[in-house]
Amino acid sequence: MEKLVYNKIITFIEKNGNISEAQHGFRSKRSTETALLDFINNVQLSIDNKMNPVGIFLDLSKAYVVLDHKILLDKLNVYGIRGISNKWMESYLTNRKQFVELKFLKRGKVISSTREGDIGVPQGSILGPLLFSLYINDLHLNILYAKTVLYVDDTNVMITGSNLNTLQENVNNSITAAQTLFSTNKLIVNTDKTSTM
Numbered sequence: 001m002e003k004l005v006y007n008k009i010i011t012f013i014e015k016n017g018n019i020s021e022a023q024h025g026f027r028s029k030r031s032t033e034t035a036l037l038d039f040i041n042n043v044q045l046s047i048d049n050k051m052n053p054v055g056i057f058l059d060l061s062k063a064y065v066v067l068d069h070k071i072l073l074d075k076l077n078v079y080g081i082r083g084i085s086n087k088w089m090e091s092y093l094t095n096r097k098q099f100v101e102l103k104f105l106k107r108g109k110v111i112s113s114t115r116e117g118d119i120g121v122p123q124g125s126i127l128g129p130l131l132f133s134l135y136i137n138d139l140h141l142n143i144l145y146a147k148t149v150l151y152v153d154d155t156n157v158m159i160t161g162s163n164l165n166t167l168q169e170n171v172n173n174s175i176t177a178a179q180t181l182f183s184t185n186k187l188i189v190n191t192d193k194t195s196t197m
Helices: 002-015 032-048 069-078 083-093 128-135 164-184
Strands: 052-061 096-098 101-104 108-111 115-117 146-151 154-161
Touching: 002 128, 032 052, 032 146, 032 154, 052 164, 069 083, 069 128, 154 164
Parallel strands: none
Antiparallel strands: 052 154, 096 115, 101 108, 146 154
16 A cells, blocks of 8 residues: 555656655665765866865754654645645554564563654655655755755755855855754754764
8 A cells, every 4th residue: 555655646746846856865766876976966066167065964863753744744735745645644644653672582572662653754664765755855945055965864965155255154054044944844963974074
């Protein structure tokens, strides 16, 4: 059933141009390699144009676990997944139970208590990566003066400029915009894995 819904959604959003060209994760004819080539091309173009490129490499913590269901459903509605389709998605996300099971060679296994998840998308599911991609799909619209390359929860924002003072100001503004967007969407930036070059 999930595969059927996935195929319908991906066909619909690709046909209607609802998914950002910046997103390379879990898309047909896209991969980590195309994301890397896109980024390298952006760097080469800026150098060819005598501009200084600055890359901000953002990593999100617990990306799939913290997605807010209401925000996700609202975004799906904006992308055209409305009515019965949106209600089905709400049903899919609601009242899901989860637990952790650890297996030990000598001690057998330990299972945590079951808890109901009211946020996040099911990990290991077919729909999880697509729903996450749609959740952050609008990132590139909120960061001015930048080119964005996304691969699911890994984000690269590249800012270029010839004037170093203006470049620094644009970098700071881009970082602030990204932080605001992530905060508004209740996403957590992993500062240990985030860097600027």
